[in-house]
Amino acid sequence: MTAVHNLPAQVPACWGVDPELFFGPADSAEGQPLFSWERQALRVCASCPLQAACLAEALKFPRDEQYGVIGGMTAGQRQMLLRTSRRQPSRSSATDTARNRRWLMQAAVRLHQAGHGPREIAGRLHVGERRVQRWLAAHRAEGVA
Template sequence: MNLTVVDHIAEGRDALARAAKLAGEGSTLAQREARAIREAQAMKSEAIIGTHYRVRSMGCPSCGCLTLLPKRGRAWCVNRHCAVGGRQRSWDYRELAFLGPGAPKRVQRTESERPPRDVMDVRRLLAFFTQTGVPMSASTLRRLIKLYELPRWYNPMDHRSHLYALSDVATAHAAHLAHTRKGECTATATRPPCTGLHEMFFTASEDAKTRTAAKQLCEACPLRQACLDTAMTYGVHAQHGIFGGLTAGERRALKSTS
């Protein structure tokens, strides 16, 4: 019998009872605290079974970036730009769940001859974001690098490609997502806010958080109705993913009622 698991179950029972009591109080703050306790307990459970999906998919409470890594029961932001006096910031799981993601900061450019410690090639950068709830496509990464003119460094392993700093990419990514969620940056009369975020719209059915983010983008989209009409007319091409703000299941339900 693993004592960590036994302790965790006992602690979980107490925590959930506390959460239920708080939720019963009814005030918004108590509700929020109750939600945070449940969420933190789920994060601890994940840590015990060796997955960290919840922690990885949370935006950092300070910089809003998807740069939280779990270590010793806390979530650490590995974004260099977020650190204070060179020291990494960290939160315990309950704080993390209670605070929620912070507002993304302006993109910081690091210009130095010597590469920072978090430089990576494109493959590793994409792998890093695949483990968060919002995977990034190669084309989105290329677009972010260009759009924010991110600094690059020589790649000694491959002369044809470059290295980029994870912190720079993560900051640009968070700023970009915040813009697209507000519909500012990419949505125009002819260009929907989902441009470049294909994966997000096709993996949305597997994950509630991604689904909510994708639907929010659809809400502000000037092409929403046209997109939905197309999906409904040519249903064969739209069996998966979100179109016009609806999931495949919701579209099927709509079809059956019309």
Template sequence: MLNTTTATTAWEQHATCAGTPIELWYGPDERPESGHEAYWRRRHAKTLCTQCPVRTQCLADELIQPRADQHGIRGGMTPREREQLLATWRRDGLIPADKPASSETVRRLLIQKFPTASAS
């Protein structure tokens, strides 16, 4: 989901999520969300992500952030799913275990994982 508090990057202008309610990506602020509501909200958000021409860039930008700064659905993945992906890459020696992975490395790995996603 686009971050409306900072300047957008070039790829964000082409994101499928542009103009969608932020609650779709992060859940409601004003009340607790039931498990059923959360499931359907996340499912809808992920469906939009699968159609997004800049999914790889979105996911890569989130994966290089510190874990504490990762929230909501980004690039079609939840924070837990992103952490599992990073853990797999660390275990397989594809990214460093002791420091954050570079943006270039993450993008390359994502392009291998999602070959039909945009690489620009």
């Protein structure tokens, strides 16, 4: 029997899936209906144990270098997340749309579930640390409600 030492502790859900599923002929634009290939790819990501870390890596790239479905978000969703978080660095949420806030909160929760602390999450999402703490507290409260 061959010992397998190099397999990661957690296997990504896209392991062995055709990469073309995640990169279609065109990405849906921000806020527009998703293409069917994007919905299929999102279903794969939804069961992935590495989704938060994968999303965090994807968000390191600039908006104009976002393509395909990565980390449980389409390119358009990641672009909107990056645009919103960078334009409104830490304070007023008055001009946030409800959808943008939801994506930011979801990203913060995923990063937290992957073991990142509020300060690091705030840095990655370009929002204030207190805001992240509020989101995480709200998520915990939802979990016990």
